[in-house]
Amino acid sequence: MDASQFRETAAHEAGFARLYGSEVLPLYRSSRDLAEHKQRRARFQARVVLGLGALAALLVGAFHPFEADTPRWIVPAFILVAFGIIAGVIVQQTRARFNRQMKDQIAPILAGHLGVSDFVARPPRDYLDLPALHRLQILPQFTDIAIEDGMAGRWRDVGYRLAEVTLRKRKASTDDDNKGESWERVFKGLVLEVETPVDMPWTVFEAGPRGILGKVRDVFLSAHGLRPVDYGLGEAAPFRVYSEVPGRAKELVPPLFLETLVQIASDQGQEPRRIEAGFRGRTFHLCLRRTEDFLELDAYRTDPETFQQNCRRALADMALPRRVIDLLIDGPTQG
Secondary structure, eight states: OOTTSOOOOSGGGTTHHHHIIIIIHHHHHHTHHHHHHHHHHHHHHHHHHHHHHHHHHHHHHHHOOOOTTSOTTHHHHHHHHHHHHHHHHHHHHHHHHHHHHHHHHHHHHHHHHHTEEEEESSOOTTSSOHHHHHHTTSSOOOSEEEEEEEEEEEETTEEEEEEEEEEEEEOOOOTTOOSOOOEEEEEEEEEEEEEEEEEEEEEEEEOSOOHHHHHHHHHHHHHTTOEEOOOSOGGGOSSEEEESSHHHHHHHSOHHHHHHHHHHHHHTTOOGGGEEEEEEEEEEEEEEEOSSOSSOOOOSSOOHHHHHHHHHHHHHHHTHHHHHHHHHHHOTTTO
């Protein structure tokens, strides 16, 4: 395959081949000298750090007055490992900074192709109303927000807003905890807001355990004014649904919608339990947990063919709101 020719294979790629050849590929080619320069410098810096580490380990091993029962190799080995980690960080940070610079140039081109009206590489913390998602019992409690790669637009006359979000919760310290402040990551993934044509009652979807834990969740949500919506599917239902107005929710959210959520998870290579979703007012909230980073554009040490595939994956990431909206409108059989 000619790496200079982008072969369009998906609906959202239609017309991108010309843009790739005229705008994206020239940016990649013009960055090769800079990438090589940064790579050589990072390697040199890493070797200097490793050399200093080896020298420090040698001196400590030769002259440090160790206790009689302490093997002489332990501290030198620790020094070598520590300096090796520093060297690895230098290399990885160089790669990350270069790729971020490339993404800052290429992502707006991809956004323009997909009709994304607003792309913000580093959005403010209030780009999405994340505290509201906790109040709506969609996301867990958190105390710290990290957000990047925000985008907004319209598809099939439906507005949307999406960003990659990492949420952390400060862990309570104990009297025996001398390590200072510690954090627990409670969510990492994508948060998507999609407009709805009608006002929806507060409704949430649960794909977690049923059994005793499910009953505990029933009691907890009931205390917040949410009651189960009975579709008559029993254990066959992929999600448990709770709403402040169960009858209205059942009317507006048919069983086919539950299968739509399953299809969204499947399209993302996820299980339904990785989805946290809900309605309120004129907004559908979808939170999709994922371990891999969103919208990655690795151009550091890549050949033209690999770079093209990275662009293809990034374009697919940015097209996620379109695919979700298509499924919400057409249903899973058409998605």
